[in-house]
Amino acid sequence: MPKKPHFSIQPIFTTTQPTNSKCRTPPFTTLLQNPKASSTSLNSTFLNHLKNQRLDSARAVFNKIPSPHVSLCTRMLLAYAHNHNLPQAINLFNQIPSNTKDIISWNSIIRASILCGDFITAVKLFDEMPHRNSISWTTMIHGFLSLGRVVDAETFFRAMPSADKDVATWNVMVNGYCNNGRVNDALRLFSQMPCRDVISWTSIIAGLDRNGKSSQALVFLKDMVSCSGVDISSTTLVCGLSAAAKISDFNAGIQIHCRTFKFGYCCGFDQFVSASLVTFYASCKRMDDAFKVFCEIVCKNVVVWTALLTGYGLNEKHDDALEVFGDMMRFCVVPNESSFTSALNSCVGLEDLEKGRVIHAVAVKMGLENGVYVGNSLVVMYSKCGYTGDALCVFNGIGEKNVVSWNSVIVGCAQHGCGLWTLALFKQMLMEGVESDEITLTGLLSACSRSGMLQKARCIFGYFGRKRSMKLTVEHYACMVDVLGRCGEVEEAEALAMSMPVEANSMVWLVLLSACRMHSNLGVAERAAKRIFEMEPNCSAAYVLLSNLYASLRRWSEVARIRRKMKHNGVVKQPGSSWITLKGLRHDFLCADRSHPLTEKIYEKLEWLGVKLKEQGYVPDQQFALHDVEIEQTEEMLSYHSERLAIVFGLLSTVEGSTITIMKNLRVCGDCHNAIKLMAKIVDREIVVRDSSRFHHFKNGICSCGDYW
Template sequence: MVARVRIAIRSSRSFSFTTNGSSSTSTSSCVKSHKYLLSNHLKHQRLDQARAIFDQIPSPHVSLYTTLLLAYARNHRLPEAINLFLQIPSKDTISWNAIIKGCLHCGDLVTARKLFDEMPHRTVVSWTTLVDGLLRLGIVEEAETLFWAMSPMDRDVVAWNAMIHGYCHNGRVDDALRLFRQMPSKDVVSWTSVIAGLDHNGKSELALLLFQDMVASGVIPSSASLVCGLSAAAKILALNVGLQIHCCVFKLGGYSFDDFVSASLVTFYGSCKQMDNACKAFGETNCKNVVVWTALVTGYGFNDKHWEALQVFGEMIRVGAVPNESSFTSALNSCCGLEDIERGKVIHAAGYKMGLEIGAYVGSSLVVMYSKCGYVNDAVSVFKGINEKSIVSWNSVIVGCAQHGRGSWALTLFSQMLREGVDPDEITLTGLLSACSRSGMLQKARCFFRYFGQKISITLTIEHYTSMVDVLGRCGELEEAEALIMSMPMNVGSMVWLALLSACRMHSNLDVAERAAKQIFEMEPGCSAAYVLLSNLYASSGRWTEVARIRRTMKDNGVVKQPGSSWLTLKGLKHEFLSADRSHPLTEQLYLKLDWLGVRLKELGYVPDQQFALHDVEIEQKEEMLSYHSERLAIAFGLLSTVKGSTITVMKNLRVCGDCHNAIKLIAKIVGREIVVRDSSRFHHFKNGICSCGDYW
């Protein structure tokens, strides 16, 4: 019996031992499973599911607490991060540093500083985290105080680098350079931080010198420092230095696999007008991703090779490289350069499928593209669909409305912009003054000019003064415009006087015109625009002797008048015309169409305004000259080459003449189409016998 009991006890002990071992293994496996699930949920931003898994883990390690609270902070759920931190049974330095970093990420400086002060033991990471956070929030002075309060033993190279980077981030590059020179020891990050800071803050030449010093001191450049050096070389077109950096890339070998270095090389050569070398650098890239492709598209566009840029963009899509916002923006800029609305719409459709048109970056580019191609209604429609409108978005649509003479739209948008708390800048003022100029809103322009100059911390530039002179001149306030020029606080350029001279042409004021022309010729003796404006003013006044004198002076001085030309783009091809042009393959049909229109115009009571012929010839010759102006030839081609009822969009390099303006209003009525003409001043939308400018341009 005793033996049986002993056997039972032994069996029980054996069974008990086996059961405990299995339980321990099962618990360990369960914890691993929970950790895996927790990691997976955090990776996909499923924080609530991650917390549910975390709560099932018995006695989680402090590292799990830290991982979860950092995830909360990254998603701006700071209260939950702090509560979780307070639950940690044994907090280590890493968890303290993590919650301080989380508070700074969420902008809660007060709590971050309070936790820092309560830390039982601070490391160099603790100090550097707080210093870096303060600098990111723009609190530079407090960061400086904290940096110098660190023990010299704790103030390692990482802390110095954080301070240098923070100075540069806040635009204090001189302080960054001073601190850099004080550093007891520098690594490649130190050099790269100050080089990048100088380059980003408009001191690219000094940045390049520092890059050369880095290489000379024996520091091996990193991919980041190579990118910074190439960026600086591109900005100041330092071809020789950029070539040296390219040699450095080649010698270091492995950087040919770095996407950003490859993209920077393509960008550098493109900026220096070396597209053959840019293509070569692109071809030598081992892995062509979207960054490298975009650099090539941008390079072609920068060099006015817009057709090639769009070809590269198409090829990028064909090989499977998914375009990003920068890719679309560069492609849309090339559509603007070609004034090719058809391609622009195709790219818009592709961006729409990817959901990029609602972003401020691509959305703003679409607004510009539609505006510059003559479709202001579409531009405004795209603008309304942008989710988070930046100042660039607002400026794009305001300037676009101004170009099309939609002054009231521009002012309404500006009011909405202020209500949404967006601060205007220099470009906003330029757009508003342009809108007022093209809509005759003199009092509004005066208010804006005064308001921006006095109430908003914006320094008025020569562009703003030129725009204000243009407003005053167009409204007939020529003496006030001249007085404003004389009171300008900066050196007056010829463009300001040209704006006044153009207004004198509009209002036939020879006295002010001659004074403006004199100022222009003293500054720029070869200014053809001034000669032409003054000559036209004399011609319209019938002073042919003065016209002959000016033409003789132009000939003696070698000044050549820019010929007037008009063009339109159809199916990606540009069709350009000069006045009385007979070189086009469809010349006979074009002239027949214009002759037919001439008959119909006279039936509607049109009488040619001969003052715009600007030649001392017989009346019949003047009428013929006016009938075959370049914009009329382009419109005739549009009528012959496009679908009946569609809009015809014509571009002109000079200002449309008054006689053509009157004729095109009636032509639009005769053919039952909308005709859009963009001249050097603005867009004109002709429809049903009227123009959007209200005959004010």
């Protein structure tokens, strides 16, 4: 008898374990073929791969499963669909024997087709399937609505057997109407529903809120709580908080906050509720409360951090916002696109290019620079900080540009007076088939205004006026009045202001008055000012413009009359101020300011520049002093305008040859404009001035605005 192998018998029949584990042989059962055990093990490996989104590994294991159950096929084909691979999903579905295909697998392949955007296949499968249930119909209806095909959804909803219509079907219709802006249809359907659950109520509350009816959303929430008999969920609370935040309804929000305690959703554990509470308090300008909620959150995710960061930004506490951004990085919370958007907005709020560049570098490191959200924010940041070149560079790198990307770069170029670039960008936008909107038109018209392109403005205004999808607003008419007025067509501008289909507001008359000041048209100016004072009796800008116009015509008695009226009405002229931000610190200057620690050096340098300016042929233009005082006095006033102090401080504090960027709250005066052109030449620097109207880039004795602003 041959000797049996040593492992074959003994271990199987031994019930006690050997004492020496080194001598232990594996249980024989593990070495035998056991179809059931093997299949179970493969199934669980397959499901693990799917759970971890390892599609290829999942398929490899799936292929080893002998006669996989239809449920596994269904899971596999849905995984393909979520990976946008419809051909593989359909191929797999076709391999399932017909007699084993159940309604779930049919519904799943329909869902897969919809997920992959193939509606023709979805409808074909829907027609072919042997039996349909409520889920089959609801899946189709939901798919149509998610693509905006409301009519198709309505057709299916009508054709669906009444017995199959369950609450989910009605909910899909209500939500779909809301998502497609058909809020009245949603309300009608909601009122017709045979029964409503928590999702029905949440859908209508969220839908009303999304469609600008936040007050009504809060009324529905109140009804739900008081008389629906349906318990609210954390999602309902989140939607209610969103509505309260949008309209800053503090009382409603507080009541919802109380409910979060009652239903146990708060205690800092539900991150959706927590983030919504932070946003709500921030919207009500209660940042202390927002911060208190934030501190109570047990596990803070990136959304919660971003809600706080955005809240500080909304409340113009930009330093705090950027501190939050830094903190979240220190706590190893990885910022996402929204975090970057808010942080960059705060850099714009602080006009702090240096911090913006640091955040840009972090975005590049994380590979987010070319994403549409971060890219758009970077375009705005660079444009508003005066760096159009960088803005264009970022814009070109954005992978999938949307209308906001185009608007950002168009408005940015317009602010810098780059009229031709703006029009070229618009042409490119049209060629790429991107639908322009109200903001595009405002950007284009302001570009034409700043570049004196009247004919282009007329064409653009006409083109947008003919667009069915867009309604011209009072802002657009204000822009057109501005272009006409600045280009010297003051009477036509007045005629447009009087005949426009929407009632002209004070802004329209103010831009007309500004044009009158520019072109010394006293008759139109007095009529425009009369309109403004009827609407806004204390409009300081109108008083100043009218007073300056009288002064430029040397009608000093009228100037005195305006000043008396201003004094009588308690109207205070906004003082001109300029500032420069260096190493994160903002330095402010007023006219003839002597409060800065470096005052002595600033005035010394200003005197030196004054001599150099005269050598270059500079003669102060006294019409910009606009006061009936002696010539020496006016010269002195002009020399110490705030922008000159800020520029000189910049020259003293930065490396030779580097660009200086300063900001001014009012428009730069004509005399300073002349002086700064020469200053840039004398010191051989580029000087960028952002005034209340636009950006001016001064270099080699000329300005980018071509003396037209």
